[in-house]
Amino acid sequence: MxxxxxxxxxxxxxxxxxxxxxxxxxxxxxxxxxxxxxxxxxxxxxxxxxxxxxxxxxxxxxxxxxxxxxxxxxxxxxxxxxxxxxxxxxxxxxxxxxxxxxxxxxxxxxxxxxxxxxHDNPFYGMLPFEDYTVDLYKDFMMAPGLLSGLKSNSKSISVLGSIYAEENGWDNCLVLNTNKSVIEALNGNLFLVKDDIIKTPPLEDGCLNGVMRKQILDALKNNPNYKVEEASISPFELQKADELFISNVIIVIQSIGKYRKKSYGNETAKDVLQLVNGKMRLS
Known part of the structure; x- marks a missing residue:
């Protein structure tokens, strides 16, 4: 119905x-x-x-x-x-x-x-990630602005990027804006971990104003173990990162296992997931 x-x-x-x-x-x-x-x-x-x-x-x-x-x-x-x-x-x-x-x-x-x-999984748990592979989608780019951050029915880049990912045997693609910054994945916001810094693109770069992005940032706001940055991410930074993960409200966190020749861990992502789950229990 x-x-x-x-x-x-x-x-x-x-x-x-x-x-x-x-x-x-x-x-x-x-x-x-x-x-x-x-x-x-x-x-x-x-x-x-x-x-x-x-x-x-x-x-x-x-x-x-x-x-x-x-x-x-x-x-x-x-x-x-x-x-x-x-x-x-x-x-x-x-x-x-x-x-x-x-x-x-x-x-x-x-x-x-x-x-x-x-939906099969009522709980938020850590998903398998070692073989979860992504690459850049460069055929089309997002123009930064208010409209790009809306969850509207105009999703051509996500549709075409998903086809492109399937054609190349990848699980997902990362989207660029017209300034050549990495702004998000096809189905969620992107977080990059390097040492104790957790970085995610600012809304001004054109990424989706994600609900789970907000929950993660709120959960990390006063956490002394991490420094959080909302700052542009260059493609060059991806291969220097310790971890990359994607967030949305259905899965919360999907860690990325591989990008090109680089493999990643997920220890910080597991910690962030625990913080979000704790925030949910308190709400």
Whole structure:
């Protein structure tokens, strides 16, 4: 079952209009959520990121789009799919409705849809990494700016980069911005570890304003064992690093095992994962 603007219907009956602006122009935003035993993890951060993104795209936010309303619609969808007592991956999609060309019609109505599917792992654990291999994706680059940091439906670089990675037998690729700095992976934010320094690209470089990125930075804020830097990362730094890891809300951390001829460890990543798990238990 899927949720279309509050109505639950069978997925095979969920027809999208050819005039839908999310389909025609990518005029849409989405949040990928992890729901465990009826709790949406980091829901407040997801909600405020969505509202901020809608304002940046100048979408009219319906009065009904309160945090409580959207939370109830998400959990309603999860329950209808018999996932309330399990772990699930949920996509909340918001679009500007129908009408207009590039310029939306004034009477276009913002709508939402929600899809829930089972997710095997309810817990955040360290994933196998020794053979997890990445390389740079250099065919297209991200232009830094507010739009590049949004979780919008315009994901051509992630799509093309994923195809490129598969063609070359890699698990993922790292994305560059137009200044030739490494900003993120295809499916999450990037962290680089060198000695006791944990470094991640700043939002100004064009990386996604990731919810799990925020949790990791918060967990490390007052930790005396590490120095955290939000600073640009050059491709040259990758091969000098002790560790590289990717973060998103579904997996939390995926350590990178290999980049070109370099192999990495994951001791710091394991420590960071424990800190995030501890932060979750306290919330």
């Amino acid at each position: 899927v949720n279309i603007n509050g109505t639950l219907i069978q997925s095979e009956q969920a027809n999208l209009s050819l005039e839908n602006r999310g389909y025609k122009y990518g005029d849409a935003l989405f949040e990928t959520l992890k729901v465990v035993n009826g709790k949406i993890l980091f829901w407040e951060d997801h909600y405020f990121r969505l509202m901020s993104s809608m304002r940046i795209l100048r979408m009219t936010i319906p009065m009904t789009f309160t945090m409580e309303f959207l939370e109830s619609e998400i959990l309603k969808t999860v329950e209808e799919n018999n996932l309330l007592a399990k772990s699930s991956r949920v996509r909340l999609n918001v679009d500007r409705g129908e009408g207009g060309k590039y310029k939306p019609n004034k009477d276009s109505n913002v709508g939402f849809n929600i899809i829930a599917e089972p």
